[in-house]
Amino acid sequence: MKTKTILTVAMLLACTIGPIVITLAYESYRTQDLTAEILARAPERGNFSPRVVKVPLGQKVKLRIRNVDTVMHGFAIPALEVDAGEIKAGHYSILEFTPEKPGEYDFYCTVWCSEFHLQMRGLLVVSAQ
Numbered sequence: 001m002k003t004k005t006i007l008t009v010a011m012l013l014a015c016t017i018g019p020i021v022i023t024l025a026y027e028s029y030r031t032q033d034l035t036a037e038i039l040a041r042a043p044e045r046g047n048f049s050p051r052v053v054k055v056p057l058g059q060k061v062k063l064r065i066r067n068v069d070t071v072m073h074g075f076a077i078p079a080l081e082v083d084a085g086e087i088k089a090g091h092y093s094i095l096e097f098t099p100e101k102p103g104e105y106d107f108y109c110t111v112w113c114s115e116f117h118l119q120m121r122g123l124l125v126v127s128a129q
């Protein structure tokens with residue numbers, strides 16, 4: 001009887017905590033080589049987050065733009081010729097590039113997403129770190 005109780009508790013813990021631990025470990029594995037992740041929402045729902053992203057000069061940058069909104073968004077850094085195109089709601093896009101000049105570069109949404117669309121922007125800061 002006591003062994004069954006211990007086994008039941010162990011199985012219950014494995015079934016509840018196990019998936020959480022596996023999900024966190026997988027997410028950590030998936031994001032290990034990302035320079036940054038930028039969440040995209042229309043300005044009235046939070047805008048890009050973070051709005052300022054610092055990246056190293058002369059090194060490969062890997063950005064994941066994640067649309068966590070209910071409408072389509074876009075992402076571009078025109079001065080660096082980086083463009084993710086359209087990103088559907090709930091989807092993400094991975095961008096890889098190597099910034100060769102230090103400076104501050106505007107990034108913004110390229111899809112008309114709300115009446116505040118023009119405010120959906122941020123800054124990529126490239127500097128020797």
Ligand SMILES: [Cu+2]
Pocket residue numbers: 073074109110111112113114117118120
């Ligand atoms: Cu937009």
